[in-house]
Amino acid sequence: MGIVLNQSLKNTIITYIGFGIGAVNTIYLYPFFLGATYYGLVNYVLSAAAIIMPLLAFGMQNTLVKFFSQCKNENEENRFLSFAVVLPLLLSIPLLLICWYFYNDIAVYLSRENKIVKSYLWIIPFIGLCMAYFEIFYSWARVQMHSVFGNFIKEVGLRLFSLISLLGIYYNWINVEQFVYLTAAIYFVAFLVTMLYAFYLKKPSLQLTIPHNSKDILVYTFFIILSGGVANLLLDIDKIMLNQYIKIENIAYYSVATYIALVISVPSRAMHQIVYPITAKLMHEEKHDELNDLYKKTSINLQIVGGYVMLCIFVNINQLYEMIPPEYGGGIYVVFMIGLSKYFDLILGNNNAIIFNTKYYRAVLFLGVVLVFLTVALNMIFIPLYGILGSAFATLLSITLYSLAKLGFVVKRLHLYPFTNQTLYSLGLTFILFMLFYFWDFPFNSIIAICLKSILVSLAYVYLNYRFVISHQINEVIDGLLKKFKIIK
Structure with missing residues (x-):
């Protein structure tokens, strides 16, 4: 219980610090430094990435937390962790290939009102995949009873690096176009750092075998994709639709x-x-x-x-x-x-x-x-x-x-x-x-x-x-x- 209370308190403090940084970015720095056009573009890209994230993660960020405790020995743990990391990638590849094949058609449809969107659409699945694997490796750390670091990266780190990048525009280190690409790089670094931290906590041992309770896992995962997709759509679908009209x-x-x-x-x-x-x-x-x-x-x-x-x-x-x-x-x-x-x-x-x-x-x-x-x-x-x-x-x-x-x-x-x-x-x-x-x-x-x-x-x-x-x-x-x-x- 001491660990739970200690980490809950730290996570609460981190969340409020991150929210404060986000408020500075959202209310002041983005409007003044980035400008309305590119601020709208960044929000559109991140909202679209957040919407596809549950599908690319295949719900494994929640499934991992629920089923890890049911593993009876280290061998089962390694098998389940490997399954949780590999399965979303295997399922994401055909989805991304379909998007690549129909890229021009999708781009024309999504940029019919705002032509600027077309040049940055490829960033959306990249950030979505980074978000998905960040959540998976964050869950990897959480099941090892280490939630603070991942929460810090999510709530404070991303917003803090966005703040630094916005200051970079102010001091002419980068321009607004480069900021959009830098935002994608920030999410990639966040995923990479969280993955390395998760591997530090528990060294991976790749085992390409299916867990014995795979049916239960897949059924639960389906409902997690459904609930996560609904939640993200309700948060971000309005921004996506604004772009269309x-x-x-x-x-x-x-x-x-x-x-x-x-x-x-x-x-x-x-x-x-x-x-x-x-x-x-x-x-x-x-x-x-x-x-x-x-x-x-x-x-x-x-x-x-x-x-x-x-x-x-x-x-x-x-x-x-x-x-x-x-x-x-x-x-x-x-x-x-x-x-x-x-x-x-x-x-x-x-x-x-x-x-x-x-x-x-x-x-x-x-x-x-x-x-x-x-x-x-x-x-x-x-x-x-x-x-x-x-x-x-x-x-x-x-x-x-x-x-x-x-x-x-x-x-x-x-x-x-x-x-x-x-x-x-x-x-x-x-x-x-x-x-x-x-x-x-x-x-x-x-x-x-x-x-x-x-x-x-x-x-x-x-x-x-x-x-x-x-x-x-x-x-x-x-x-x-x-x-x-x-x-x-």
């Missing part, structure tokens, strides 16, 4: 807005890591009442924490956008729509953990596939009409419908319900504070003004949540802090 600069505007909105979902990561095993245990022991109580607690606590983050973003959004080039200003409403979709997902608490610990999880995965088709259809309708606002609305609508479907599934099938009267009180409190703080700004420097307003919002939000006891658990934490600093007895 409007100028590539709009992907840059959209990316800044969505990155800001995604901050709202950050608090859920830590809680889900803690709550997932508890949920699994309660479901295994069939403790329905305790599970229902946990469902309600996670819902209101995430609603309060996520609502605070959302409120700080929303009331400061106008002055935040004063800090970036004016052509990005159309993304303000994108922040609101994507932010609301993330907030609604938050208030469902440990909904996903409940679903994936039932026998119905496969049905929900197929529901995710339906959602992908719905998202594509909505984007095809709304992007030509409203541009990036249409894409944001399509995302808001599709994710809301998906969340409602999952909520309805849990309520009807398992008779669990996440909402209480406190849910309504929290919604009302957040809305009132938004109305009070959104329509005025301090006439100062944008950074100072954002800090001052955030302090006022924080004081009001924390006091009112504490005063009206919206969450007993959060009140207990605040009481503990007040007693620690001897403010109350």
Whole structure:
């Protein structure tokens, strides 16, 4: 347990450091140093690579973690590790050959609106393969109980080298075209370093034999490809589709807005890591009442924490956008729509953990596939009409419908319900504070003004949540802090 707690703490710190570097890159350096056209191009390339990554990895990054512990001796471990590394490569080769054969047709289709894309399409499968094998070797390290290094490379290393490369543009060491190729090189180096680290932890012994439980592995892998593909498509399909209908600069505007909105979902990561095993245990022991109580607690606590983050973003959004080039200003409403979709997902608490610990999880995965088709259809309708606002609305609508479907599934099938009267009180409190703080700004420097307003919002939000006891658990934490600093007895 000491190893788990120690590495969890380190990974949490690393994630937040990486997120901070990413915020500097996304909100400031990319818009000013790279320019909207090449910023949009880089986002398009990385989004497309992320979408094909689960297919090129063949789901082995998750399969490796699940089945490695079932190996009974070192010989079985070596056989399984060899299988996990070789199989994706064997399956990727024919896929890449097909792409190469139809390259011109694919290039013409994908670059019909933005000709600049055509020259860089070959980078997409290269980065996708690097991403896939990075994840596989990261999992190789994780099963050896070493997760920190790979997480550092993923969360901090990639963003830090992007930051250095952006500074290279500023100091004229490289130009914007070279930056695109350098981005591909960064992902290759990340994969290579992670592979060497994984081999350092456990020296490879190549055995070209099929594991005895290959059928179970392949069935599980199919569903991992499905779930991973759905998750990545939902994150990145909007950027891919924007390229098909409007100028590539709009992907840059959209990316800044969505990155800001995604901050709202950050608090859920830590809680889900803690709550997932508890949920699994309660479901295994069939403790329905305790599970229902946990469902309600996670819902209101995430609603309060996520609502605070959302409120700080929303009331400061106008002055935040004063800090970036004016052509990005159309993304303000994108922040609101994507932010609301993330907030609604938050208030469902440990909904996903409940679903994936039932026998119905496969049905929900197929529901995710339906959602992908719905998202594509909505984007095809709304992007030509409203541009990036249409894409944001399509995302808001599709994710809301998906969340409602999952909520309805849990309520009807398992008779669990996440909402209480406190849910309504929290919604009302957040809305009132938004109305009070959104329509005025301090006439100062944008950074100072954002800090001052955030302090006022924080004081009001924390006091009112504490005063009206919206969450007993959060009140207990605040009481503990007040007693620690001897403010109350």
